[in-house]
Amino acid sequence: MQDKWIVGVDLGGTTTKLAFLTTSGEILQKWEIPTDNSDEGRNITCNIAKAINEKLASLGENKNRLIGIGMGAPGPVDYENGVILNVVNLGWKENYPLKEQLEVTTALPAAIENDANCAALGEMWKGAGGGAKDLVCVTLGTGVGGGVIIGGNIVQGSNGAAGEIGHITAIPNGGAPCNCGKTGCLETVASATGIVRLATKEILKGDLKGELAAKQAANGKITAKDVFDSARNGDQMAVKVLDEVTFHLGLVLANIGNTLNPQKIVIGGGVSKAGDILLNSVKQQFNQFAFSSVKKSTELALATLGNDAGVIGAAWLIKNKLNL
Structure with a gap:
């Protein structure tokens, strides 16, 4: 057959x-x-x-x-x-x-x-989830998406809108506008677009020293990849942006962990290609805000399946x- x-x-x-x-x-x-x-x-x-x-x-x-x-x-x-x-x-x-x-x-x-x-x-079936039946996936791309799996099934919510992790409010006061119509969403700081916005804001403050500012001057723009590459090289401005991004992301993921206690939280999307510099910094913030038993039982991992x-x-x- x-x-x-x-x-x-x-x-x-x-x-x-x-x-x-x-x-x-x-x-x-x-x-x-x-x-x-x-x-x-x-x-x-x-x-x-x-x-x-x-x-x-x-x-x-x-x-x-x-x-x-x-x-x-x-x-x-x-x-x-x-x-x-x-x-x-x-x-x-x-x-x-x-x-x-x-x-x-x-x-x-x-x-x-x-x-x-x-x-x-x-990711649950063939990727970083490794078959885990309780899994949260957050995708960091142009925006920030999310999926919540409990007992092997996607959590839908009452109107199909569960798992909108990108629209959890990260900055309650004075946050940047989001495409969803709210302000201060996680998407405004942890997406590729949000990371570039934060970095550009730092550069516009007038401290034009360092690798990241030089890339902006040379190319007329910067990318999220530029931020991570410069942070790896110890550029102070890039490290500051990385710290801000991962603070908000780690806090949100810790709150999700405290609520759901999944086996794994998988970070995917184009931004996740930054690798360990992103993951290690997020883990540090996650561990600061996660409940003790969640810290021990919920693993953070980078997605493996890509596109x-x-x-x-x-x-x-x-x-x-x-x-x-």
Whole structure:
């Protein structure tokens, strides 16, 4: 009997990642297509179906090889009904029936979940989670996302918005505006965008000495990577920014740890590529604020799956739904 494949999809505002995986989570093929959010996002599911059919044809395979499709999408999701509640950058109106549309266009059973939740599921199944059934994943990228897994299941919340770690208030007074409409969210200090904002603010204070200021002067801008690289080299301004970022991140993660006591808290996203300089500093702050038994039993770790976490977690979604 022919082995069946699962389709995993990680939908982003600019690109959509797709993969064929085995039912044990091994990626067989992966590729990307541009995300077409024109015409109120009507082309998105059609383009995904077309991309799947074209890839099957190029491999000399037919649709019978596929058993189901899972997708991670940005924004809060009503998992039971497969509805995207609110997405600002894909053109869809509120309460968009994504699961239904995906099943119509692909002729496959589908499961839909928030993209950060899918990344958490991927890390649980095949990554840094190491099979831990109680896991929190925080993704530090352009924004800050999060996923909470208890007993092997994603915590949805009453309206699909559980796990929005990036919108925990880190700075209650005088915080920077966040895209969500609030101010002082963790996202405003711990995302790549937030780190650059903090560093630029330090440079504008007028202390133009040091490596970080020199990079700003030479390139006209700096990146989060510049901040971490300069901090590794002992640049005082970069170290100050690193300390501020990891103070807020460590405090938030300690409060999450005190509330949920997960086996692991996994830090992923592009910012996590900074590695040990980020992790060690966050651990220091976490240990300062975590309850004693949480400190002993909750491990902080860097994500290991990188950009594959989303498609792997999406595949796990439909595998779990179909009881494979």
